[in-house]
Amino acid sequence: MHPILSSRTRLLAYLLIWVPLGGLLAGLAVMQDWSRLEALALAAPMAMLGAGIYLSPFYLCKVVSVENQSHRNLFITWALAAVTAAGLWSGAAWGVARFLGRLEALHALPQRITPALPVVWSLGIVLYLASAAFYYLLIALERAQKAEAEQLQLRMLAQEAELKALRAQLNPHFLFNSLNSISALTTVDSKRAREMCVLLSDFLRKSLGLGERRQVALREELDLVRAYLSIEQIRFGERLKVAWDIEPEAENALVPTLLLQPLVENAIKHGISVLPEGGELRLHATVLKGTVTFAVDNPSDLDAPSKPGLGLGLRQVRQRLWGRFPERCRFDSSNSDGRHRVVLTFPLEMES
Numbered sequence: 001m002h003p004i005l006s007s008r009t010r011l012l013a014y015l016l017i018w019v020p021l022g023g024l025l026a027g028l029a030v031m032q033d034w035s036r037l038e039a040l041a042l043a044a045p046m047a048m049l050g051a052g053i054y055l056s057p058f059y060l061c062k063v064v065s066v067e068n069q070s071h072r073n074l075f076i077t078w079a080l081a082a083v084t085a086a087g088l089w090s091g092a093a094w095g096v097a098r099f100l101g102r103l104e105a106l107h108a109l110p111q112r113i114t115p116a117l118p119v120v121w122s123l124g125i126v127l128y129l130a131s132a133a134f135y136y137l138l139i140a141l142e143r144a145q146k147a148e149a150e151q152l153q154l155r156m157l158a159q160e161a162e163l164k165a166l167r168a169q170l171n172p173h174f175l176f177n178s179l180n181s182i183s184a185l186t187t188v189d190s191k192r193a194r195e196m197c198v199l200l201s202d203f204l205r206k207s208l209g210l211g212e213r214r215q216v217a218l219r220e221e222l223d224l225v226r227a228y229l230s231i232e233q234i235r236f237g238e239r240l241k242v243a244w245d246i247e248p249e250a251e252n253a254l255v256p257t258l259l260l261q262p263l264v265e266n267a268i269k270h271g272i273s274v275l276p277e278g279g280e281l282r283l284h285a286t287v288l289k290g291t292v293t294f295a296v297d298n299p300s301d302l303d304a305p306s307k308p309g310l311g312l313g314l315r316q317v318r319q320r321l322w323g324r325f326p327e328r329c330r331f332d333s334s335n336s337d338g339r340h341r342v343v344l345t346f347p348l349e350m351e352s
Contacts, residue, residue, distance in 0.1 A: 002058055003138050015051060021127075022047030025120075032116060038109055041100055042093065046120075049092050050127065053085055057132040061139055078132060086124030090117050155323065181235050196234045203227040207258070215324070217351065218285065218294070219251035221260045225283070228261065232268055239278025240268075250285035253292045254349045256324045262313035263296045263342055271298035271340055290348045300340040314342065321346060 004014050022043045029039035064077055097113035100106045178200050185193035206224045233240055264281070272278050279299030286293050318331040321344060330345040 002055060003135075003142065004055060004058070018047045018051045021050065025123075028119065029112075029116070032112075034112055038106055038112060041106055042097060042109065042113065045096050046089070046093055049096075050089060050124075053089055053092075054127055054131045056085065057081070057128060058135040058138075061132060061135040066136060078129065082125045082128040082132075085128045086121045089124040090121040093117065093120050178231055178235070185234075192234060196231060199227065199231045199234070203231060207261070213257050215254045216257050217251065218253045218255050218260075218292070221255055221258075222246065222251065222283075224258075225260055225264050228264060229281075232272075236272060236278055239275075240272055241278070241280040243280055243282045245282070245284045247286050249287045249348075250292055250294070252350045253285075253287070253346075254351065255346075256320045259317060259320060259344075260294070260296075262317050266313045266342075267296050267298035267340070271300050274301055275299055287348055291345060292348050293343060293345050295341060295343045297339055297341045299338060300335060301338075317342075317344070 004010050025046055026036075026039040026043035029042065030036060060077070060081055064074065066074065069077070094110075094113055094117060097109045101108075101110040178196065182193050182196050182200070185196065203224070206227055229240075229242055233242075264283075267281055272281060282295075282297040284293075284295040284297065314333055321329050321331055325346045328347050330343070332341075332343040332345075334341050
């Protein structure tokens, strides 16, 4: 469909453009000693006819692509089209003048229009070529918007695939270790084994529930992390200590779903679990000047050999954070004084 006719706003803007163009025609006529009545009587219908005629270049623009035509072919095609359209417009001007000349007040209009036809014809050529340039620009913009929309859709599909992978990816080691711990506890401490079963069920239910959404409030992510740490607390006992420092305002911040879980898993797997004495896991969230800072801090053994997959979870978190807040976020990971620290910084956005 024609882009001008497909939108009422565009159509109204297009018609309004012809108001000053009609005024230009009337002004040129007055400069040639026409009366104001004669100038307005001819300019008004000519502007309406021009508005209809100069919608046509769009269809030729769709057929004649700038990229696939030589300069010579483009020149010939558009020259012939402009001359033809301008001829129709100037012919229409002559016909309108003849028709209006039947009125006594406009009886001189047919004689006045004849010497003015070359000017009308030349102006028609200019308007046609200008219209063609405008439609080429409009087509290019629509193609760019369509490409951008397709790219956005691909990104959304990629994010959906990533979320599905995250939902299916619950760390196998975590599940195996939890089940092994439950199995071992059933013979020595059935009460803790039942507690661990309930906690594992609660964690799986929450993770699957959150996985259905693209973004959630930070407090919901933290609830999932608490469920996860409750299970790990039974596994590691006194070896795992957790310190929470979460500002209330930060809890309302929107984050991509399942963003924090890999950070905490990484801290347990590559930090707490490799140290015989364990250590303290610290989670920190603050809000300052419309920016949220979330940090996970855990003890680490800098001399310990790297495990396979170390850093994969962090890379996934970084990519998802940048995908949600492009060029508006930071991801920092560092080792210092026997501790590993990951810091996420992103804009504060809350549910409306």
